[in-house]
Amino acid sequence: AQTVTQSQPEMSVQEAETVTLSCTYDTSESDYYLFWYKQPPSRQMILVIRQEAYKQQNATENRFSVNFQKAAKSFSLKISDSQLGDAAMYFCAYRGNNNDMRFGAGTRLTVKP
Amino acid sequence: DVKVTQSSRYLVKRTGEKVFLECVQDMDHENMFWYRQDPGLGLRLIYFSYDVKMKEKGDIPEGYSVSREKKERFSLILESASTNQTSMYLCASRILGGSSYNEQFFGPGTRLTVL
Numbered sequence: 707a708q709t710v711t712q713s714q715p716e717m718s719v720q721e722a723e724t725v726t727l728s729c730t731y732d733t734s735e736s737d738y739y740l741f742w743y744k745q746p747p748s749r750q751m752i753l754v755i756r757q758e759a760y761k762q763q764n765a766t767e768n769r770f771s772v773n774f775q776k777a778a779k780s781f782s783l784k785i786s787d788s789q790l791g792d793a794a795m796y797f798c799a800y801r802g803n804n805n806d807m808r809f810g811a812g813t814r815l816t817v818k819p
Numbered sequence: 820d821v822k823v824t825q826s827s828r829y830l831v832k833r834t835g836e837k838v839f840l841e842c843v844q845d846m847d848h849e850n851m852f853w854y855r856q857d858p859g860l861g862l863r864l865i866y867f868s869y870d871v872k873m874k875e876k877g878d879i880p881e882g883y884s885v886s887r888e889k890k891e892r893f894s895l896i897l898e899s900a901s902t903n904q905t906s907m908y909l910c911a912s913r914i915l916g917g918s919s920y921n922e923q924f925f926g927p928g929t930r931l932t933v934l
Contacts, residue, residue, distance in 0.1 A: 741922075809863075
């Protein structure tokens with residue numbers, strides 16, 4: 707079964723600085739999809755960014771970008787110009803051919819003013 | 820906008836009680852999911868449903884059952900609540916078909932405490 711590992715339980719960043727959240731996964735599939743979800747305190751989980759494994763180009767959504775290394779099975783999230791509203795739990799997720807979504811344990815991001 | 824709602828944000832029950840967690844989505848999505856979220860474990864899939872009256876076990880179905888009588892509603896049932904079922908429960912929905920790229924939309928969660 708596929709597994710998703712987020713090795714950083716907690717991270718902190720100074721406002722306006724850049725932070726990178728790590729995610730690795732284990733799979734034998736060649737086609738799959740990767741996601742980063744954000745869960746703000748007491749609020750609903752929302753999609754931040756997604757990446758199709760067959761695309762070599764890294765996905766970007768405004769201040770959020772990923773570094774997708776397929777051979778290394780790594781999918782890190784970079785947040786540029788961090789804002790107070792970025793404080794949240796961030797979950798990395800994998801979806802393969804069986805359509806099940808596998809989540810990592812999450813990284814709690816704190817943004818310091 | 821897709822809206823996924825859950826019947827309660829906070830729920831306190833006693834051991835042995837039967838507990839119903841309700842989830843409703845308003846975008847005609849075929850797929851619906853129940854997860855539980857625990858610190859350090861992330862989200863784990865309990866059950867999912869591809870369509871009305873269909874259900875499939877996820878990774879941790881023991882102690883739970885589900886019901887999907889209508890497309891928009893997916894209920895999670897704890898037949899006899901136990902303290903180890905104290906957790907945050909998240910419902911999600913997703914449209915069927917097309918690429919697996921499709922996003923899952925989440926409800927706000929129900930924090931269940933079993934005493």
